[in-house]
Amino acid sequence: MRTxxxxxxxxxxxxxxxxxxxxxxxxxxxxxxIARAIENMEIRGxxxxxxxxxxxxxLAAKSSLGKSIEDIRENLERAAMRLAKTRPTAKNLFWALxxxxxxxxxxEEGIIEKxxxxxxxxxxxxxxxxxxxxxxxxxLIEDGDVIMTYCNAGGxxxxxxxxxxxxxxxxxxxxxxxxxxxxxxxxLLQGARLTAFxxxxxxxxxxxxxxxxxxxxxxxxxxNKVIVGADRITRYGDIFNKIGxxxxxxxxxxxxxxxxxxxxxxxxxxxxxxxxxxxxxxxPKEVLYIKGVRIAPEGIxxxxxxxxxxxxxxxSAIITDVGIFKPPYDFASLR
Amino acid sequence: MRTxxxxxxxxxxxxxxxxxxxxxxxxxxxxxxIARAIENMEIRGxxxxxxxxxxxxxLAAKSSLGKSIEDIRENLERAAMRLAKTRPTAKNLFWALxxxxxxxxxxEEGIIEKxxxxxxxxxxxxxxxxxxxxxxxxxLIEDGDVIMTYCNAGGxxxxxxxxxxxxxxxxxxxxxxxxxxxxxxxxLLQGARLTAFxxxxxxxxxxxxxxxxxxxxxxxxxxNKVIVGADRITRYGDIFNKIGxxxxxxxxxxxxxxxxxxxxxxxxxxxxxxxxxxxxxxxPKEVLYIKGVRIAPEGIxxxxxxxxxxxxxxxSAIITDVGIFKPPYDFASLR
Numbered sequence: 001m002r003t004x005x006x007x008x009x010x011x012x013x014x015x016x017x018x019x020x021x022x023x024x025x026x027x028x029x030x031x032x033x034i035a036r037a038i039e040n041m042e043i044r045g046x047x048x049x050x051x052x053x054x055x056x057x058x059l060a061a062k063s064s065l066g067k068s069i070e071d072i073r074e075n076l077e078r079a080a081m082r083l084a085k086t087r088p089t090a091k092n093l094f095w096a097l098x099x100x101x102x103x104x105x106x107x108e109e110g111i112i113e114k115x116x117x118x119x120x121x122x123x124x125x126x127x128x129x130x131x132x133x134x135x136x137x138x139x140l141i142e143d144g145d146v147i148m149t150y151c152n153a154g155g156x157x158x159x160x161x162x163x164x165x166x167x168x169x170x171x172x173x174x175x176x177x178x179x180x181x182x183x184x185x186x187x188l189l190q191g192a193r194l195t196a197f198x199x200x201x202x203x204x205x206x207x208x209x210x211x212x213x214x215x216x217x218x219x220x221x222x223x224n225k226v227i228v229g230a231d232r233i234t235r236y237g238d239i240f241n242k243i244g245x246x247x248x249x250x251x252x253x254x255x256x257x258x259x260x261x262x263x264x265x266x267x268x269x270x271x272x273x274x275x276x277x278x279x280x281x282x283x284p285k286e287v288l289y290i291k292g293v294r295i296a297p298e299g300i301x302x303x304x305x306x307x308x309x310x311x312x313x314x315x316s317a318i319i320t321d322v323g324i325f326k327p328p329y330d331f332a333s334l335r
Numbered sequence: 336m337r338t339x340x341x342x343x344x345x346x347x348x349x350x351x352x353x354x355x356x357x358x359x360x361x362x363x364x365x366x367x368x369i370a371r372a373i374e375n376m377e378i379r380g381x382x383x384x385x386x387x388x389x390x391x392x393x394l395a396a397k398s399s400l401g402k403s404i405e406d407i408r409e410n411l412e413r414a415a416m417r418l419a420k421t422r423p424t425a426k427n428l429f430w431a432l433x434x435x436x437x438x439x440x441x442x443e444e445g446i447i448e449k450x451x452x453x454x455x456x457x458x459x460x461x462x463x464x465x466x467x468x469x470x471x472x473x474x475l476i477e478d479g480d481v482i483m484t485y486c487n488a489g490g491x492x493x494x495x496x497x498x499x500x501x502x503x504x505x506x507x508x509x510x511x512x513x514x515x516x517x518x519x520x521x522x523l524l525q526g527a528r529l530t531a532f533x534x535x536x537x538x539x540x541x542x543x544x545x546x547x548x549x550x551x552x553x554x555x556x557x558x559n560k561v562i563v564g565a566d567r568i569t570r571y572g573d574i575f576n577k578i579g580x581x582x583x584x585x586x587x588x589x590x591x592x593x594x595x596x597x598x599x600x601x602x603x604x605x606x607x608x609x610x611x612x613x614x615x616x617x618x619p620k621e622v623l624y625i626k627g628v629r630i631a632p633e634g635i636x637x638x639x640x641x642x643x644x645x646x647x648x649x650x651s652a653i654i655t656d657v658g659i660f661k662p663p664y665d666f667a668s669l670r
Contacts, residue, residue: 020632184622184630186521186545192631200632207636210521210622212546212579216643219581244547246554250589251582287519287545290625295519296527297355297535301542308551 001025002160003048004055006120011055015042016156016190020197030063031056031079038086038093041188045157046231046267047130050092051123053083057100058119061112072111076104088278089240089307090231091269096122123159129264129321130161137167137227137262137319141176146223148181148214148252151242152194153229153262163262164227165198167319172204180206181223183214185242187286187304211244218255226252227319230263237312237329238274239263243305249314258316265320268331280306336360337495338383339390341455346390350377351491351525355532365398366391366414373421373428376523380492381566381602382465385427386458388418392435393454396447407446411439423613424575424642425566426604431457458494464599464656465496472502472562472597472654476511481558483516483549483587486577487529488564488597498597499562500533502654507539515541516558518549520577522621522639546579553590561587562654565598572647572664573609574598578640584649593651600655603666615641 005012011034015024026042028034034056037043043052060079064072080097087093099122103114141147147168154165161169172178180199185191192208199206209217217223226248232240239245239261252259269277284302288294296302318325325331340347346369350359361377363369369391372378378387395414399407415432422428434457438449476482482503489500496504507513515534520526527543534541544552552558561583567575574580574596587594604612619637623629631637653660660666 021629183547184521186519186547189630196631196635200635205636207638208622208631209638210546210578212518212521212582213638213640213643215582215585216578216640217638219643243545243551247547247550247582247586250550250586254585254589287543290630291628293626293628294356295524295625296531296543300531300535301540303542303544303548303552305548305551308548308554 003156004043004051004123004159006055006058006123011059013037013043013052014156016044016194017042020193028059031060031083034059035082035086038083045152046090046092046229047126047158047163047264048156049087049090050096050266051126051159053093054096054100054119054122056083057097058116061115065112069108069111073104076115087280089280092266095266126159126264127161130158130163130166132321133163133262133264133319134161134166134170136324137260138171138174140260140317140319140324141167141171141178141225143176145176145225146179146181148183148223148226148248149195150183150191150228150245150248151185152190152198154195154198156194156198157229162198163229163264165195167227167262168204169202172202178204180204181217182206182208183211183244184208185244186211190242214248215251218251218257223257225258225260227260227262230261230267231307232277233261233263233268233318233331234272234274234277235270235331237315237318237327237331239310239315240277240279240307241310243308246308246310249310253314259314260317260319261315262319265322265334268334270331270335274309277309279308282306338491339378339386339458339494341390341393341458346394348372348378348387349491351379351529352377355528363394366395366418369394370417370421373418379525380487381425381427381564382461382493382498382599383491384422384425385431385601386461386494388428389431389435389454389457391418392432393451396450400447404443404446408439411450422615424615427601430601461494461599462496465493465498465501467656468498468597468599468654469496469501469505471659472595473506473509475595475652475654475659476502476506476513476560478511480511480560481514481516483518483558483561483583484530485518485526485563485580485583486520487525487533489530489533491529491533492564497533498564498599500530502562502597503539504537507537513539515539516552517541517543518546518579519543520579521546525577549583550586553586553592558592560593560595562595562597565596565602566642567612568596568598568603568653568666569607569609569612570605570666572650572653572660572662572666574645574650575612575614575642576645578643581643581645584645588649594649595652595654596650597654600657600669603669605666605670609644612644614643617641
């Protein structure tokens with residue numbers, strides 16, 4: 001199945017906290033359950049949480065059937081406020097909510113049907129976006145490449161296929177012989193759990209490493225390209241992505257290894273300046289416990305920022321669903 | 336107690352695989368148990384495994400009481416061969432074995448007593464070395480410094496006090512207000528488990544982070560010094576240390592943060608060129624399982640190099656027990 005699916009009786013999502021050991025499906029009956037799924041990272045990845053938020057609004061719309069237009073708008077606004085509070089960094093979440101808000105603000109009739117239709121469009125467009133990113137990006141991949149990716153920018157971070165991992169899958173499906181290096185991506189191990197799961201399923205050869213091996217493998221000349229996803233891209237091409245991406249980009253640059261970012265244009269934020277993007281600080285328990293086992297002494301201080309910022313100067317190209325952008329970046333033309 | 340102690344009835348070591356949750360002591364009755372303790376990393380850290388190897392030889396000597404001199408030499412040689420095979424990268428192990436070998440090769444009388452005495456000297460000298468490193472190194476630390484260390488180069492990596500962490504402790508004891516950042520150090524989490532344990536015990540404020548947060552905290556200007564230990568230092572100042580050290584050094588350099596290495600001169604290898612140092616590749620299970628819990632799918636490829644090489648050009652100073660060395664490094668004068 002897809003990472004997230006709209007069905008007659010609810011929204012079905014793959015529980016990503018249970019992978020790779022268990023393929024467990026969560027049925028969400030209301031926007032509150034969707035909001036909690038985003039917060040708990042049962043669903044994660046910038047495009048996927050955009051789609052999840054849209055489907056959360058669609059569930060709120062459906063539950064408003066038979067209500068007055070004022071009540072419908074109030075319900076949808078309340079759902080949007082709740083969903084907007086789940087996670088602050090990924091742009092796609094806010095982009096999806098804004099896109100749907102235009103409908104309930106501007107339309108007077110058939111709002112519920114229009115909202116549901118638009119939410120489903122957002123999901124379908126994500127599928128098409130990933131394919132386009134894969135088509136554009138795979139042109140950058142050569143036969144024999146050894147590519148490092150990071151965290152999970154795969155089908156599980158989207159509706160299907162993926163962004164950075166979509167590029168890799170597409171190149172592989174086109175017959176290019178590729179090997180992938182997968183840093184495990186602490187604290188929640190999306191590399192070890194999710195990217196490894198997807199690559200294994202796809203039959204693409206890969207090696208798992210810990211995050212602190214990045215310098216070693218690049219120094220040894222084992223990697224010739226890096227490709228990662230993004231949670232937010234600012235106007236001039238600074239990117240926010242999983243904590244550790246900045247470290248990866250610096251190390252890649254020190255070894256003259258091309259560093260690519262792959263994301264749909266719904267990830268681009270033309271309004272917020274880089275300094276003003278909020279980096280989510282998550283529960284210290286994510287660092288202190290690995291699958292319920294405590295790894296450090298009691299009573300200590302922990303930091304747990306979920307993202308970091310990679311400046312545009314470290315990025316060789318940004319692969320989007322409307323084409324490949326090269327530096328100097330200015331996305332204002334996309335407005 | 337000390338990390339390792341010679342007592343009448345055996346060699347006592349703190350089991351570092353059980354920390355920080357349990358302070359468990361292992362009693363080693365023969366060199367084979369010492370060898371296994373080094374392999375399993377029940378004892379680890381370059382100076383500590385040097386001392387452990389010496390005490391392993393001392394146990395072999397003790398068990399040779401009453402034997403002919405030929406048998407004593409054969410026993411000791413066999414023990415040395417076994418101990419030399421435990422771990423390939425740390426210089427101190429081979430340095431300790433060579434130092435003792437000189438006795439059983441050159442001496443004709445009282446070999447057993449001389450070996451035991453020399454092994455105990457190696458342990459006592461390590462204590463003094465750490466104090467000297469701490470005294471020299473603490474001169475580089477200023478009031479208010481926020482220092483990143485890495486892995487565990489503390490008392491647990493030596494007999495007591497530590498090298499990199501010894502510098503930090505000494506500066507703190509001298510009244511300098513210091514905060515320490517501790518990357519957890521995957522796969523075996525020596526930062527989260529051991530360095531956190533020591534800093535907490537010492538009352539030094541610190542923050543635990545995951546290894547991939549290094550770039551983030553340096554970019555944010557949170558760190559103004561880095562100090563790490565070393566497992567081997569080559570003649571011109573390239574250092575081998577826990578995997579991830581090279582990444583740390585590159586990131587520190589990109590942010591103009593001084594990067595210091597602290598180690599006794601027994602860590603310096605004047606013979607082996609940097610390219611010829613063997614980097615130990617450890618069991619993939621160390622990456623795949625965290626405290627017995629599997630974190631990745633079955634049937635996948637894993638790399639697990641235990642060390643990496645940081646070139647001299649990234650190192651601001653090397654703090655030893657005979658003084659602080661600045662670049663360009665050439666340790667030939669120590670011969």
